Amino acid sequence: MLSIALPKGSSLEQRTLRLFTAAGLEVSRTSERVYRGTIAYDGPLKVAFFKPREIPKVVEDGTFDVGLTGADWIEETGAKVEHVVSFTYSKTTDLPWRVVLAVPVHHAAQTVQDLAPGTRVATEYPNISHRFLHEAGIHAELVPSYGATEGKIPELADAIVDVVETGSALDHNGLRIIETIRTCTPQFIASPRAWSDAARQRTVQGMARLLSAAHHRAADVLLTVRVPARHLDRVARSMPERAWSVGTGLRDEGLVVVQGLAVRDGLAETIDGLLAAGAADVVETEAGVFASMLPKTP
Numbered sequence: 557m558l559s560i561a562l563p564k565g566s567s568l569e570q571r572t573l574r575l576f577t578a579a580g581l582e583v584s585r586t587s588e589r590v591y592r593g594t595i596a597y598d599g600p601l602k603v604a605f606f607k608p609r610e611i612p613k614v615v616e617d618g619t620f621d622v623g624l625t626g627a628d629w630i631e632e633t634g635a636k637v638e639h640v641v642s643f644t645y646s647k648t649t650d651l652p653w654r655v656v657l658a659v660p661v662h663h664a665a666q667t668v669q670d671l672a673p674g675t676r677v678a679t680e681y682p683n684i685s686h687r688f689l690h691e692a693g694i695h696a697e698l699v700p701s702y703g704a705t706e707g708k709i710p711e712l713a714d715a716i717v718d719v720v721e722t723g724s725a726l727d728h729n730g731l732r733i734i735e736t737i738r739t740c741t742p743q744f745i746a747s748p749r750a751w752s753d754a755a756r757q758r759t760v761q762g763m764a765r766l767l768s769a770a771h772h773r774a775a776d777v778l779l780t781v782r783v784p785a786r787h788l789d790r791v792a793r794s795m796p797e798r799a800w801s802v803g804t805g806l807r808d809e810g811l812v813v814v815q816g817l818a819v820r821d822g823l824a825e826t827i828d829g830l831l832a833a834g835a836a837d838v839v840e841t842e843a844g845v846f847a848s849m850l851p852k853t854p
């Protein structure tokens with residue numbers, strides 16, 4: 557039975573489970589406090605929940621065949637795993653998160669080069685931090701942190717290497733970024749052992765295809781556009797790449813209806829462009845709800 561390690565915790569768990577559900581790979585478990593479950597795909601898959609930092613190693617050593625975790629923990633642990641596919645989401649946004657070097661707002665440093673020898677840097681990422689500071693030629697003292705890293709300043713540390721998503725935690729704690737060390741996203745990874753087995757690799761690739769398709773659907777919205785026939789050519793040129801015609805207006809034959817899948821990112825500009833090209837109106841709908849009924853793009 558194929559086994560999969562999924563992230564537990566407030567940052568990645570809920571959105572990862574939503575993605576799996578949208579892909580038709582819903583995790584069944586008796587309660588959210590139960591750290592074991594199953595997925596029905598090509599027979600039952602065994603699911604276990606671990607902290608994101610623990611996942612790279614249990615996948616590297618083949619204890620679990622596949623896993624989903626942050627790129628930061630793959631790098632920090634140095635685990636040798638197969639990167640199957642990556643996604644773009646964080647705890648609260650659809651953007652990557654970053655591992656950054658930050659100092660108090662009134663600190664004199666503008667870049668890592670300005671850090672004095674012996675600067676104390678609190679972090680949950682000793683390996684990433686050591687490598688980064690070493691490459692910058694800075695002799696800093698690393699202070700281990702197990703969370704709430706911003707709070708280590710000023711008594712225990714002078715600077716931090718920590719995760720930033722919206723920047724709110726840094727703001728609230730009077731800190732500012734001086735270096736972005738890594739930009740990170742969730743990664744679907746496989747153990748080298750599972751990957752070298754043709755049947756298991758096929759199953760993993762099938763899951764990756766379903767997850768990827770669901771991830772892209774979530775980034776799309778369906779636009780339904782009514783256009784006076786005389787403006788159709790111009791509006792068609794402003795439609796998203798994946799667009800098709802639907803028919804004519806119900807009562808007004810001078811109106812044509814077209815639809816298209818637009819990416820959520822930059823949606824206001826897309827709608828603006830359609831209206832400027834002569835669209836009478838534009839209605840947007842969550843595309844995920846409809847995507848399985850839509851023709852696949854060639």
Ligand SMILES: Nc1ncnc2c1ncn2[C@@H]1O[C@H](COP(=O)(O)OP(=O)(O)OP(=O)(O)O)[C@@H](O)[C@H]1O
Binds near residue numbers: 609645721
């Ligand atoms: N906004 C974010 N803040 C922190 N981690 C994030 C964020 N977005 C994505 N991540 C990823 O999730 C991981 C968080 O795992 P971790 O176990 O440290 O905390 P958590 O999921 O917030 O759990 P807890 O509920 O115990 O606070 C990070 O290391 C990073 O890989």
Ligand SMILES: O=P(O)(O)OC[C@H]1O[C@H](OP(=O)(O)OP(=O)(O)O)[C@H](O)[C@@H]1O
Binds near residue numbers: 718722
């Ligand atoms: O840039 P932001 O959107 O504010 O997000 C980043 C913050 O969120 C995480 O903390 P979390 O609340 O998970 O607590 P922790 O530090 O104890 O892990 C992370 O460690 C940062 O502190």
